[in-house]
Amino acid sequence: MNTVLGMHRFANRVSRMKASTVREMLKTTQRADVISFAGGLPAPELFPTDDIAIATRAVMDTRGPAALQYSITEGVPEIRAWVVERINRLHGTAFTPDDVIITSGSQQALDLFAKIFLDPGDTVIVENPSYLGAIQAFDAYEPRFLAIETDAHGMVPEALEFALGAERQTPKFLYLTPNYQNPTGVTLGIERRREIAAIAANYNVPIFEDDPYGELNYEATAVPPIVSLGTDASVTYSGTGSKMVAPGLRVAWMIVPDAEIRERLVPAKQGVDLHTGSFAQYVFAQYVSTGDLLERHLTKVRATYAARRDAMASALREFMPAHVTYNVPSGGMFFWATVDPRIDTEELLKAAMQKSVAFVPGRPFYPFGDRGDGMRLNFSNAPESKIRTGIERLAQAIHATLA
């Protein structure tokens, strides 16, 4: 199941790989001996299974009929209240529950935002590289991608300014993942956040700030989200319970301070699924509101993932040849490694699979598929010993490819 997700997404985007090749690889990644860095999956052994069963019992005993009935499109009131209470407390904002729309995972937030903004030929601004799932969601609306240069500190404001200055038509929105970006693991610095918001406001381009990993921070300091900075930009923010608690609940949220955008999102969501599962919303709300369950869980998750990140960093240092470069992310779930440009990581993946290790090649994260030297390495889903062995195998595959 693990690698299936990563490979599936990959399979849909990269048409140059034959379906039969992908099926073959899928079969291989499901082998028990394969160490996979391909998925973007939380560690399942940390899931609070017992607490979720207890929360469900409490919900069924106290508000069972409401939790099993149809609900309103915007989301169950108690979870919307929890979302704003938490965001306001963490970031000093003053949102109200009316600003919140609960979505079926943040993937749905991406789809809905694209659905209300994009017509074929419209322009959407993304980081280069950007999150594959976002590219896939946007692609359905046939936009033109304006892919902005990124470096070790995220999107380069000057590159954004330059690109916007050269556009004839105003792009419909700017999609950003400022914290521990997928795939690069990079954090956008506070100054750049302000600069990018100012540029977006100046050109009247709304921002979609995707923050799935914001609570998975492994250092003392975290950078506040753009939506909390009090800029002139129209910022819609997306957070999720998938990485904080469990993706299987499919409970995520948008903060939509712009009433005009909100009034277009709600009927759009109604048309696609009426509302996010009330059962999962109530169970999630019950769990996160019970004592300090959530804080204790997050403490455990952060400690576990930080140790796995450190294990991957030290294995990369130990085994990788000098031409392999990477950053050490301060949060999230991914390393992004760049290899000698003579290597195409889609080819490398085949060699890696023969050594029973998997990753996601970088090409599909570039909207134009024009770079083949990157690879995304997930560290949240395997224990340290497996990470070390997997990176060792991967390094062997890289050596073999250049030999």
Add this chain to the structure above:
Amino acid sequence: MNTVLGMHRFANRVSRMKASTVREMLKTTQRADVISFAGGLPAPELFPTDDIAIATRAVMDTRGPAALQYSITEGVPEIRAWVVERINRLHGTAFTPDDVIITSGSQQALDLFAKIFLDPGDTVIVENPSYLGAIQAFDAYEPRFLAIETDAHGMVPEALEFALGAERQTPKFLYLTPNYQNPTGVTLGIERRREIAAIAANYNVPIFEDDPYGELNYEATAVPPIVSLGTDASVTYSGTGSKMVAPGLRVAWMIVPDAEIRERLVPAKQGVDLHTGSFAQYVFAQYVSTGDLLERHLTKVRATYAARRDAMASALREFMPAHVTYNVPSGGMFFWATVDPRIDTEELLKAAMQKSVAFVPGRPFYPFGDRGDGMRLNFSNAPESKIRTGIERLAQAIHATLA
């Protein structure tokens, strides 16, 4: 919560009613003294809250990590297996789990089907009137509606043949709700099912067969679904757990025997929400697989709804003036009543609200909004005594309107 859903849908479609009027009415329907026939809601007092808590505990204890993790887009294997086992047993078909895609409610099935088939200006064939939620889902893709005449036995095959003969371009698909249609409650007869399938096959138009109420049958005999008739048409079938068990789980399914359609639906679904909540899928699968829980529940639901249908039929007979006509549905959740054409039911609703009774006016169920004399009356959500009182109030409102 009850009426909110019905009114929301209504509010989005009928732009001629001012937002302030709708808000005013919403406030009124939430008053405790209002009897609402407006929603399309199951009876919450029948929901198996205790059994769902027990099922969740069993899932958490035996496969908790899988139920809380990301899953594959097509759906959790055990629920796909259950769906085909049940359909094959009920209808003598031979589908396999590979034919099944689990969706986030059947609303999502409508959206996905439209998403892969419809570009702006394309034609989609619907019944006239048709399900409001389908019209809303399709509307997002800006199609042209070809609305086919219906009578007391459903879509008229000759009207379909005539309309298709006059089309220059082949419509992209035909949307049908053969069982206890929403809003009319009408059942499409077996002969018409075959005729319509033959016509669709002849013109090469795929059928989307929406069957949310198929298991809510209150008579000894039920008509088999088109997908089971072995016709030459390409039929995609949609069923749901919302009416059988509980809508709050948002677990529904498509049977997609046509591999080409399936291979377009899966990436489309992946782009909009990755997959339907694994937690809800596992809990649903556990519940329906535990002993005879589901059969006992369905027996109770059918008996309760049949009694409520009978109560509504007898109240309509007792109180309604002669110009009000209606059918008695043999399943599902709705009566459809037609009033004297001098009455517009949107106006009537205001008078009804003053008498503390609500319904959904018929106009938005017609793609062209060209008939105002219908009203949809839900009978599943209120006990018999309330149904009788509500219909009496509604009859008074009708009398007052024509006075």
